[in-house]
Amino acid sequence: MEDISIMYHYVRAKDWKGINPLEPERFAEQIDILHKSYEIVSPEDLQKPVGLKPRCVLSFDDGTKDQYTNAFQIMKSKGVPGYFTVMSGPLKEGVIPVFHLVHILLSNHSDEEVWEDLNKLYDLKEVPKLSGIYNYEQNIYRRYNKYALNFFLTESQSKNYLTDKALKIFGSSENLIDQYYVNKEEFMEMKNQGMTIGVHSCNHNSFFGDGEEFYKLEIEPCAKFLKSEMNITPNWYTPAFGGGNNYKEMFRALEPILKENGYKGAFATTPGKNKGLSNFWLNRYDCINVPPFKPIGD
Ligand SMILES: [Zn+2]
Known part of the structure; x- marks a missing residue:
């Protein structure tokens, strides 16, 4: 049985001109449809042996406020977990990408x-x-x-x-920053309600040449921010822009560094299915490429 992961950015009304905004009503509908064929789980659950149904992780990039006000509230009401990521630049340095x-x-x-x-x-x-x-x-x-x-x-x-x-x-x-991004208190509330919080980036740079240098600039400071400000030790990573054009090089360069620093897996933007945590880099389907919009795998 093959697991899947879905990638979300904005969950808000269609008039927003950002990356594929998904309307809250469609998001709720999508959860109900996925729920019929998949068990909706947190990333940690991928370590367990698969049960009766394959598993699906709902994953969110960029930490924009609509993910708290819309996505999280819908997930809470339906009792499903998810994985949200933090971009520390705006929250810590006041820098907006x-x-x-x-x-x-x-x-x-x-x-x-x-x-x-x-x-x-x-x-x-x-x-x-x-x-x-x-x-x-x-x-x-x-x-x-x-x-x-x-x-x-x-x-x-x-x-x-x-x-x-x-x-x-x-x-x-x-x-x-206060109106556009999920803040520390909101992330902590999400965590207390069973959501997983991971690292997205500091300043949303795509991967550049050197793994160690990139880790020190874009990953480690965000993880430290999570630890010191929210008492969260992140085990999951989602690269900005999926790593950009250099994503294959990024997979090779960052995997050993991330593993060494306690990460259990990372969420890429390559579409496809997954088998538990057999691969460190997990494929993801964009939310507009799964039901109710398209059958999975098309
Ligand atoms: Zn992003």
């Missing part, structure tokens, strides 16, 4: 507004003819904005613009 700033911008302003706005600040007349890599974007302003923010402007110009826009919405970075 760029991809979240982009989601905030695009969910609060139209692409046309953003394009007009950017043109007031920078000379972007070269952008339309350079932006061909984003031809797949139907909206030409989105195409221009993406090229301008990801390639044309410097990293600090983009980050300053995005931060400025986000702060106009939230008032201050403290408010933004």
Whole structure:
């Protein structure tokens, strides 16, 4: 019998322009459907021999507030466990990763507004003819904005613009972090209610070359934060962006380091089934690629 794990990001209304937001009603429906064929378990349970049904772990990345206000409340009411991860950068250092700033911008302003706005600040007349890599974007302003923010402007110009826009919405970075991310008390409450808490990253960097260095920069400080602030010793890890383009190199480089530091397994973004903990890196299906949206394995 083969186990599965499902990957979730935002569990909130469809009008949110972030990675595949899943509506709370669909999430509740999905749990009920999965429950018929799978036992919904915490990662620790994968160590046990399999029972009558194969197992399914519900796993959550990025620690955004909707995971506490929507996903956790639904899971609590249905009595199912799950695995949530912490990104310590926002909570510990007050640093918000760029991809979240982009989601905030695009969910609060139209692409046309953003394009007009950017043109007031920078000379972007070269952008339309350079932006061909984003031809797949139907909206030409989105195409221009993406090229301008990801390639044309410097990293600090983009980050300053995005931060400025986000702060106009939230008032201050403290408010933004408080409203956008699950906080320490909420994570502790989730843990006390049977949820597993693991490490996602410090600043959501994808894997770069050196395993030891990456561990020291992106994993260890988050684990220390969990220990000192919430008295949680994490045993599970979920790499940011699934490791990015270098994920195979990451699997090889980080596995021995993570094992040495007490980790029992890690959740990748490669789709596929699992057999207990026979592999350290567990495959995951995105929540939109399982019922009620698609049959498992398609
Ligand atoms: Zn992430």
